[in-house]
Amino acid sequence: MAETFIHAENLSFSYQGSNGGDDVPALKNITLDISKGEYVAILGHNGSGKSTFAKLLNLILEPTAGTLIVGGTDLSSGDLSDEELIALRRRVGMVFQNPDNQLVATIVEDDVAFGPENIGVPMPELRHRVDGALASVGMSEYADREPHHLSGGQKQRVAIAGIIAMRPECIVFDESTAMLDPLGRREVLDTIRMLNRENGITVINITHYMNEAALADRVIVINDGTVLMDGTPDEVFAQRDRLREVGLEVPQCAELIHRLREAGIPIEGTAISHVESCAELLAATLRGGEPAHG
């Protein structure tokens, strides 16, 4: 197992109650470890606390109790200096939901340069990083365009480039595909995968799309502020009924396998998260000489 990048132990967070009301707990006693280079999806429906967890990772929110150590920095001690905070945010980048609300500059390449400019990357190196970041998300030819002329997926890729240019070790995607059309979502997911596989960046993708979670190496299901499940996509999606209890659905291909099994068709195998692997399971079953019913 690779070295641990994120270590959370009994991590809790409560939002302060409005008008002197009781504090609203959003995360309760979360304990988990995420290793360097992992591709983790965090699943949960709205209000489950998954976005709160993301915001703790680079200290937009401060943990109210428990331990949270990210990249060797203890975020729960509550006494980080400004330099340490900036260093943390350089290492843990975050891409948000609405691409319009995270682009700062009026020209694409100026926006990509914003992060590295803030951490004081000097000039020839800065140019290098901006060009490299734009190239790696496939947006080089748009370097001198204005962001409002781009599609949602393109804007989101520019936002990702802006994070990559800071050379982070980990990128948190906080429902970054939620506002995109299917094509834009495809573009962003391909980019995420490439960053994880080729650049070794630890990826944490917060989502409520099952098909997106299936792309990760590991799925953590958060419900009502606690970790409900934690495993590979195949392990998690095998527990369809438990997911359904908390209002989540499994991917359609996994649902298909579950229903066929319920109908009495013995399908062997556990790889139920992807359309391709499901098709192989079905093909194997059909070739196995199972006679068609009726």
Place this chain on the structure above:
Amino acid sequence: MKSIAFGQYYPANSPIHRMDPRAKVILTVLYIVCTFLCRNALCFAALVLSAILLTAVSHVPLRMILRSIRPLIMILTFTSLINIFMTKGEHLLTPSWEIPLWGTHVWRIRIFEEGLWTALFMILRIVVLLVGTSVLLSYTTTPIALTDALERLFAPLKKIKVPVHDIAMMTTIALRFIPTLMEETQRIMNAQKARGADFTSGGLIRRAKALLPVLIPLLVSAFNRAYELAAAMECRCYHGGEGRTRLKVLRLRFSDVFAVLLLIAFGTGIFFLNRLGIGYTMKG
């Protein structure tokens, strides 16, 4: 809707477009000084010639420049009338026409040669001022380059605690969000229209009232955007202007310095032309 150009920027690749924006700001200030230095016909001839030359060099179509002068026609007419009738001089052009008013009061219309000159000079001064500044700055410089130039030109003010960087950053963000908020406005208006809102009929007050249900959601969403943008900026390590580097470093080139020197020479020339005392010389 998508291709809103902010300000009046006219995209082209002229020598003026390529200039360092800081040089352009300085040139504009100098040019304004030049227009106010002009006192006699010879100076104004040189000034008009320079404006024509600048326009030609800038590649901005004449049509666009004329369009920017149009709103000034009223003011120009008004000032020239006042100058023609109110300026007193030595060379009377009209016989003393007298218009009887009441009783023994009469209004004597007297037009002096000096009045005509002054009117002409004022028109030229205003038009050249407008053409010069638009060609040197607003038509040829993007608002963002302008913000950038002003941040750097005013950088010394940081010493007396003027938040130059913050003002520039706010301006940049405002410019960035103009098209976004325009789209949003259109979307909200469409949503209201779909539910029967009427923005086009009725008097001024009624129409203003109809806009209220558009402005409130727009304001709320602008605040939400601001909040999210602030979080995104923090995530990207923004911590004010201190220790920031720049992707685009402005470099004054020889041609920029040359242009400024040329304009200073031009201003000096005008200063001495005034002293020659050829023809009528405007006072003040």
